[in-house]
Amino acid sequence: MKLKPTGDLALIKKINTSIVLEAVLKHAPLSRAQISELTGLNKATVSSLVQDLIDSHLVLEIGPGQSSGGRKPVILLFNGTAGYAVGIDLGVNYIRGLLVDLEGNVIAEHQRSLKKHDAAFTLGQLEECIGLLMNEAPESPYGIVGIGVGVPGIVDDKGAILFAPNLKWREVPLQKQLEERFGIPVTIDNEANAGAQGEQKYGAGRGIPNQIYVSVGIGIGTGIILNKELYKGGSGFSGELGHLSIEYDGKPCSCGNRGCWELYASENALLERAAPLGFESLEELLLAASAGDERVRGLIRSIGDYLGAGIANIVNVFNPNVVIIGNRMSRAAEWLEPAVQAAVDRRALPYHRERMRILFAELQEQSAVRGAAYYAISKFFSKIKS
Ligand SMILES: [Zn+2]
Structure with a gap:
């Protein structure tokens, strides 16, 4: 068999470089010997690839680490400010x-x-x-x-x-x-x-393989993480669960359907129901709820009840490890959480909710x-x- 040395070798080098960089990103601080152990690449290959990464400013060397006898190994870090x-x-x-x-x-x-x-x-x-x-x-x-x-x-x-x-x-x-x-x-x-990506990478979903992020703001959107990867669907349009039908003959929605989830469980739904009480913004409602206004707390609970009804559907379909509630309405977590949890307990299949947890966005409005x-x-x- 005839080899095409240049192309194939260049490709192999790229693949190996990517393996080494991935090891540094995931496991730094670590030594060249540890990279060799983690990746199965031999020490000479690791050393040469690490040198390339140092030359391209992506990896840094810092002082010697702990030695298990013999020469102390040099520790490598990812250069986050490259x-x-x-x-x-x-x-x-x-x-x-x-x-x-x-x-x-x-x-x-x-x-x-x-x-x-x-x-x-x-x-x-x-x-x-x-x-x-x-x-x-x-x-x-x-x-x-x-x-x-x-x-x-x-x-x-x-x-x-x-x-x-x-x-x-x-x-x-x-x-x-x-x-x-x-x-x-x-x-x-x-x-x-x-x-969903923000919470998976830096927030409440870190290290959790199956995570559904429910963004509750003016409307409702969801981001689906399965096996740590964002699930985007055939055309990239997955996650429009705000338009789950939850009221058979419900209010008309801008999407053309009736009774969509977001009409009952979003910030807009809360504001609509709070308007007759004289409230105009989520901020005003949160202040009133904190001050002990039972009417406002009751309204938020009822939004939580609807939120839980939709989440129960999601839990039955995806069997996620966690559902994370984010965006503006997560600020009402204190009063939403018990109502959401109770609705999910009442409605979702028992096997599905057994180890499933409902969390609120750790990054709050920065998810x-x-x-x-x-x-x-x-x-x-x-x-x-x-
Ligand atoms: Zn709709």
Whole structure:
């Protein structure tokens, strides 16, 4: 058999480099010998690949570690400040942005409210916000490696927003627009998917294989993590569980159906029911609930009851390890939690709920923006590895 040495060897080297980098990302601090043990690659190969990674500023050496006799090994670390990424959570009435390093540590934040949401105005605000965050980045070998954006809508595989009902946007090619403007890779995804990623990587879902993230804000969206991977479905449109039918003859929904879950269990549903009592915002309601207003606590409990009814369906379908409730309504956790838990206990199949836990987002309102930043980081790594 004739070999094609150059192509094949280059490919093998890339694969091995990616294995070594993965070991450093997952297990640092560690020594070259430990990488060799973990990966099964021989010590000479590991040493040469580690040197390449040191030369490309992705791996750092620090002083000698513990020795088990003989020469003390040099310890390796991932160089988290070799580059930076921008994460954006584009909400219906706000933009939240973060600058993070390659380990996801937050370096700078910026937030502004959105008074209008026509696409041209919002794009201008978005670009301004991204620009401000990019200017905050310290000098680094790779600079800004990418931008990730979570949006409240359905996104196709080219990063175009097909439909964002609460922004009233259709067919906005956001990824293309931002890539042209900034000249670096941009990733766009639904905010619930971004929130699911954020909690899985940095929050309440760390180390948990099967996690359903329920983003409860103006509407309801869900992000599905199965075996630690985001499940996106055939066209990337999975997770629209806000439109689960839960009332057979219920209220009409903007999606064309009736009785959708989000009409009964979202922040909007709460505000609608609180309006006759004279409340206009979630913030006002949270203050009243904290002060012991029983009418408001009762309203939140009843939203929790509906939330639990939808979650019971999700639990029966996916048999997740955890369901994480995130976004704005997670701020009402104190009063929501008992009602959600009681509804799930009453409605979900007993085998399914046995070891399943209901949690609230650990990153609170930053789940989506941290997840969006992670998209940018992981795109950068996948390029290095491929
Ligand atoms: Zn609907």
